[in-house]
Amino acid sequence: MSTSAASAEPLLEVQDLATHFRVGGGFLRPARQVVRAVDGVSFSMQQGQTLGLVGESGCGKSTLGRTILRLIEPTAGSLRFEGRDITALSQAELRPLRRRMQIIFQDPYGSLNPRMTVRAAVGEAMRVHKLVSSRSEEEQRVAALLERVGLRPELMSRYPHEFSGGQRQRIGIARALAVEPRFIVADEPVSALDVSIQAQIVNLLMDLQDELGLSYLFVAHDLKVVEHVSHRVAVMYLGRIVEILPKREIAEGARHPYTQALRSAIPELDPKKRRTRTLLHGDVPSPIDPPAGCSFHPRCPIAEKGLCDRERPLLRQFGSDHFVACHLADRAERTANAGAGAAVLPAPGPV
Amino acid sequence: MNPDVNPDVNPTEEPLLEVSELRTVFDTGAGQVRAVDGVSFRLRKGGTLGIVGESGCGKSVMSLSILRLVPSPPGRIASGAIRFEGRDLLQLPERQMRALRGKSIAMIFQEPMTSLNPVYTVGDQIIEVLRLHEGMDKAAARARSIELLKLVGIPSPQTRVDSYPHELSGGMRQRVMIAMAIACKPKLLIADEPTTALDVTIQAQILELLAQLRQELGMSIVLITHDLGVVAEFVEEVIVMYAGQVVEHAPTAALFDKPLHPYTRGLLASVPGSVMAAHASAAAGKARLSTIEGMVPDLARLPPGCRFRDRCKSAIEVCAQREPPLVTLADGRRVACFVAQAAEQAAQPTADAGASA
Numbered sequence: 260m261s262t263s264a265a266s267a268e269p270l271l272e273v274q275d276l277a278t279h280f281r282v283g284g285g286f287l288r289p290a291r292q293v294v295r296a297v298d299g300v301s302f303s304m305q306q307g308q309t310l311g312l313v314g315e316s317g318c319g320k321s322t323l324g325r326t327i328l329r330l331i332e333p334t335a336g337s338l339r340f341e342g343r344d345i346t347a348l349s350q351a352e353l354r355p356l357r358r359r360m361q362i363i364f365q366d367p368y369g370s371l372n373p374r375m376t377v378r379a380a381v382g383e384a385m386r387v388h389k390l391v392s393s394r395s396e397e398e399q400r401v402a403a404l405l406e407r408v409g410l411r412p413e414l415m416s417r418y419p420h421e422f423s424g425g426q427r428q429r430i431g432i433a434r435a436l437a438v439e440p441r442f443i444v445a446d447e448p449v450s451a452l453d454v455s456i457q458a459q460i461v462n463l464l465m466d467l468q469d470e471l472g473l474s475y476l477f478v479a480h481d482l483k484v485v486e487h488v489s490h491r492v493a494v495m496y497l498g499r500i501v502e503i504l505p506k507r508e509i510a511e512g513a514r515h516p517y518t519q520a521l522r523s524a525i526p527e528l529d530p531k532k533r534r535t536r537t538l539l540h541g542d543v544p545s546p547i548d549p550p551a552g553c554s555f556h557p558r559c560p561i562a563e564k565g566l567c568d569r570e571r572p573l574l575r576q577f578g579s580d581h582f583v584a585c586h587l588a589d590r591a592e593r594t595a596n597a598g599a600g601a602a603v604l605p606a607p608g609p610v
Numbered sequence: 611m612n613p614d615v616n617p618d619v620n621p622t623e624e625p626l627l628e629v630s631e632l633r634t635v636f637d638t639g640a641g642q643v644r645a646v647d648g649v650s651f652r653l654r655k656g657g658t659l660g661i662v663g664e665s666g667c668g669k670s671v672m673s674l675s676i677l678r679l680v681p682s683p684p685g686r687i688a689s690g691a692i693r694f695e696g697r698d699l700l701q702l703p704e705r706q707m708r709a710l711r712g713k714s715i716a717m718i719f720q721e722p723m724t725s726l727n728p729v730y731t732v733g734d735q736i737i738e739v740l741r742l743h744e745g746m747d748k749a750a751a752r753a754r755s756i757e758l759l760k761l762v763g764i765p766s767p768q769t770r771v772d773s774y775p776h777e778l779s780g781g782m783r784q785r786v787m788i789a790m791a792i793a794c795k796p797k798l799l800i801a802d803e804p805t806t807a808l809d810v811t812i813q814a815q816i817l818e819l820l821a822q823l824r825q826e827l828g829m830s831i832v833l834i835t836h837d838l839g840v841v842a843e844f845v846e847e848v849i850v851m852y853a854g855q856v857v858e859h860a861p862t863a864a865l866f867d868k869p870l871h872p873y874t875r876g877l878l879a880s881v882p883g884s885v886m887a888a889h890a891s892a893a894a895g896k897a898r899l900s901t902i903e904g905m906v907p908d909l910a911r912l913p914p915g916c917r918f919r920d921r922c923k924s925a926i927e928v929c930a931q932r933e934p935p936l937v938t939l940a941d942g943r944r945v946a947c948f949v950a951q952a953a954e955q956a957a958q959p960t961a962d963a964g965a966s967a
Contacts, residue, residue, distance in 0.1 A: 315809035316780075423905055424665075453664035453836065458880035458899035465898070480809065487882035487899065524814040526839030528881060530863045538818060539811045541765075542779045 268342050269303040270442060270474050271327065276300045276336035278319070278326045282547070292547050296322040298498035299336070301574075306441065309468065309475040311489030311506075313482050313521070315543055319498040324444040324478045328360055329353060340442070358388050361435035365447035367427030371419040377405070377430055378415035384437045404433045408463060425456035432463065436471075444476045449484060461488055482509070482521055491580065494518045497546055497554040500574065504581040514577060514588045517555050553586065561587055624696060625652035626830050627676070627798060632690035634668075634675045637683065641910035645671040645685070647854035650936075655797070658824065658831045660841035660862070662877075663851035666906055669834045672851070673800045676832075677717060678707055694798070713743040716791035720803035723783060726775040732759075732786045733771035739793045758789040763819060781812035788819065795827050802834045817844055838881055842866055850874050853907055853917040856936055859944040870943065870950040872922045876902040916947070924949045 277298055283291035296319040304310050314320045325331045327338060329345065337346045345356060364370040371380055381404060382397045391397040402412035408429040419427055428448060435443055445464065449457040465488060467473055479485050485492055486509050493503040494517065502515040513519050520537040539558045544550055550557050556567040566586050574582040634646040646668045653659050661669045674680045675687055678699060692699040694715065699707065711717075719725045727735060733755050740751040752771070759767035762785040775783055784804065791799055801820065805813035817840065824831055833845055841848055841862065848865050850858040850873065858871040869875045879900040904921040907913060913920065916929040928948050936946040939954050 315811065425905070454838070455664065455876060455880045455902035456905070458882075458901040459903075461882070462898050462901060482810070483882045520811060524810045526813075526817075526837065526843045528839050528842050528866065528878070528883070530842045530866050536814060536818075538814055540815075542781055542812065543809075 269339075270306045270308075270341060271304040271476075272337075272339040273303065273327060274301050274337045274339075276323070276326060276338065277334045278322050278331055279334040294546050295498050295549065296546060297326060297333075298546075298549075300495075300498075300500050301336075302493060302500065302503060304442075304474060304476065306474055307468070307472045308490045309477050309488055311485035311492040312476060312478045312495060313480060313485045313492060314495035315480060315521075317543055317546065318495040319546070320478045320480075320495050321446055323495070324362070324446050324476055327476065328362055328444055330362070358438040359440050360442045360444070361438065361440040362444045362446060363428075363431050363435050363448045365450050367424055367431050367451070368419075370431055371427060371434075373419055376416050376418055377401075377410075377422075377433075380419075380430065381405070381415075381433050381437050384434060388438050390438065400437075401433075404436055405430075407467075408433045408436070409459075423456075424452055425459060428452065428460050429463070432460075432467070436467070439471075440473070442474045442476070444478065446478045447480070448477075450479060450481065457484070464488065482525060486510075494521065497543065497549050499554065499584065500582075501555065501585065502581075502583045503574070504583075508578075508581060512578075512581070514581075514583045515585045516559050516561055516587075520560070553584075561590065563587065623654065625693075626655045626657070626695060627653040627832075628691075628693040629672075629676070630691045630693070632672070632675060632692065633688040634671050634680055634685060635688045636685045638910065643909045644854050644912070645909060646675060648690075649851070649854075649856055651849055651856065651859060653798075653830055653832065656824075656828050656830055657847070658833065658845040660845035660848045661832065661834045661851060662836065662838060662841050662848060664836060664877075664906065666853075666909070667851040668854040669851050670802055673717065673802050673832065673834050676800060677711055677715060679711075709743075712739055712791075712796075713794045714796055715798045715800065716794070716796040717800040717802065718784070718787045718791045718804050720806050723775060723780075725787060726783060728775055731772050731774055732778070732789075736771075736786075736790050736793055739790055743794045754793070755789075758793055759786070761792075761823070762786075762789045763815070764789075780808055781815065784808060784812075784816055785819070788816070788823070792823055792827060792829075796829055798830045798832065799824075800832045800834070803836070804833070805840065806835070806837070813840075820844070838878060850877070853912070854909060855917065855946065856944070857918065857946045859936075861943075864941075864943060870945045870954065871918075871947050872924050872949070873902070873918050876900070876921075918947075 278296050280294040280296055282294055300323060312320045312323065322331060326333050333346065337344060339345065340356065340360065345353065378398065378401050381401045385391045385397055385400060391400060401415055405412050405415060410426060410429050419430065422430065448464065449460050452460060461484065464475065468475065477485060477488050486506055489506050491503060491505050492509055493500045494515065495501065496517050502513065502518045504513065509522065513522060520539045523537045537560055541558050544554065544557065552568040552570055553572050556562040559567065562568070570586065572584045572586045574584045575588065576582050577588060630650045632646055632649045633644065636643040636645055649672060651659065661672065663669045671680060676692055680687065687700060726732065733752060736755040736758060737748065737751040740746045740754055746754065756767045756771050759770055764770050764782060764785050778786065805816050808816060820831065821844065833841070835841060845862055847861050849856050850871065852873050858865065858874050865874065869878055880902065882899060902921050907917055907920065915931055916934050919925045919929045922929070926949060934946045934948050936944050937951050938944050945951060
């Protein structure tokens with residue numbers, strides 16, 4: 260559908276995906292409320308690309324990442340991976356596919372078993388998927404992987420607590436790579452790290468992508484990092500994608516007022532370059548009872564009464580690879596005057 | 611409201627806070643960890659100072675030392691002086707120190723959920739501060755609490771005063787912490803990573819609030835953070851710490867314009883989207899972030915010479931032999947690096963008779 264995606268079939272296609280959680284019930288009592296963590300999300304991804312997924316706490320970005328891997332079951336919608344519908348596959352049918360899609364977690368402290376050596380942790384996945392035939396082969400491959408992610412192979416007999424945060428994240432990456440995946444969900448992979456270590460991990464992930472042709476869904480709350488690593492960026496708010504746009508357009512061409520506010524809230528590193536800031540008021544509303552109409556309207560600086568509080572905006576296309584869910588997106592050019600004349604199309608399917 | 615908020619610094623004016631040669635150590639099984647190792651700085655009345663550095667650089671222990679809140683044992687302040695309004699806090703009896711904490715010097719922490727008591731309403735907790743330090747009666751303290759909650763931007767403060775911490779969002783809890791901190795109009799506010807646990811749009815709100823309160827109350831702020839962007843926007847001068855020591859101290863604009871210490875340069879270049887990062891990736895020919903290789907040294911087993919040497923691309927021979935002292939340059943900036951000092955002295959013809967360039 261989009262011009263830049265003219266190549267082969269997409270690696271991943273997500274269509275109207277929803278993940279709802281029931282909360283509030285008790286023993287023998289029905290759940291009373293529904294949290295709409297992911298609420299109708301559609302997009303697609305090409306092989307070898309990085310799609311950044313940003314949003315604030317509770318917007319559903321991590322749930323979306325995990326639902327795509329079917330670590331959490333979707334409530335509705337469909338998932339196609341490498342052209343195959345995986346929404347209804349059983350866990351047994353999914354197992355061979357798990358080799359091709361992996362996840363890296365935020366907390367390298369919590370995601371490694373403290374009683375397993377690095378060798379065992381990285382080698383385990385190879386054994387499970389029968390990628391190695393002997394112990395010596397396994398050891399060789401673990402050594403090669405560790406080297407690849409920047410750790411000395413001699414360290415493989417050590418336990419996770421003997422490593423620093425950055426090193427543990429490297430182990431997490433080695434573990435994900437052990438099964439030679441094509442697609443990796445990186446869930447806040449650098450959020451817990453200091454900035455100089457963060458840069459090391461970001462560089463490593465980008466080098467691995469170049470070498471191995473990996474595709475990443477890079478989930479993070481830090482727009483600066485996401486902007487750096489991604490080809491395209493999707494912005495989430497209360498369970499929905501409000502804007503999806505090429506990386507180069509974030510700085511000047513963002514059209515959704517939330518994307519603009521998110522961008523302007525990042526403190527500027529150059530003290531001389533103080534911008535006027537779009538300060539959002541209030542907090543993110545509860546996903547249990549999201550506001551009617553556009554769920555961003557109570558905090559939106561340009562919301563219009565009678566429109567934004569009534570009708571839910573759908574994603575509309577602006578430019579070749581840029582979609583915005585805002586009734587007033589045409590007006591956003593006021594603040595962001597990038598090219599790309601607004602070609603208003605009916606609601607797009609996969610982006 | 612306050613005549614002290616004057617950008618012209620009078621050098622003869624007594625500073626509000628003066629920390630000299632502060633050493634805070636922890637006695638651990640692995641040896642003595644020198645968490646803060648000879649830190650000195652002064653802060654003028656109404657001024658703002660940022661302390662930046664990565665995990666383990668000693669910035670939080672520094673702030674706890676000022677309030678004498680370092681857990682002891684294993685920690686203790688080994689030497690140095692902390693002069694606040696002329697009095698050395700390290701010599702004060704604990705009773706006087708307690709009267710000072712929360713009254714003249716207040717602190718806000720990173721995680722408001724763990725710093726607020728979950729079994730008392732937020733009102734109770736602010737009322738306690740007011741009754742203790744200001745001797746207010748219950749009714750007056752409650753009325754003042756509501757005023758304070760309003761001041762920090764909490765909607766419907768009359769009802770929120772009776773909320774428990776868990777009923778509030780992260781941003782709201784941090785506002786409550788700030789309300790408690792400013793309840794007694796402190797002269798100095800120490801904010802230790804006040805926005806790190808918050809989302810970026812909420813962070814912007816909280817920083818805006820702190821800036822506004824500083825104007826209104828004329829208080830000085832020490833802001834401790836790992837986020838260089840927050841420092842760039844919020845404070846007048848910056849101290850960069852590495853492995854327990856100050857490696858660079860400069861006015862904010864000067865620091866970001868021309869960082870002198872290799873560690874500061876490395877930090878700035880590793881932030882995605884920074885000007886320096888853009889230069890670095892342009893030089894590398896692709897979108898790579900520049901990194902500081904290696905990691906912070908073990909504070910219990912420090913190498914001789916400069917602590918940053920192992921990770922430093924500009925290190926020279928002398929860096930391995932002697933620890934670089936923190937030298938004040940001609941323009942008043944301070945830097946602890948032999949290479950930077952030599953370069954700056956060569957570039958300053960008026961500074962030394964020996965330097966002619």
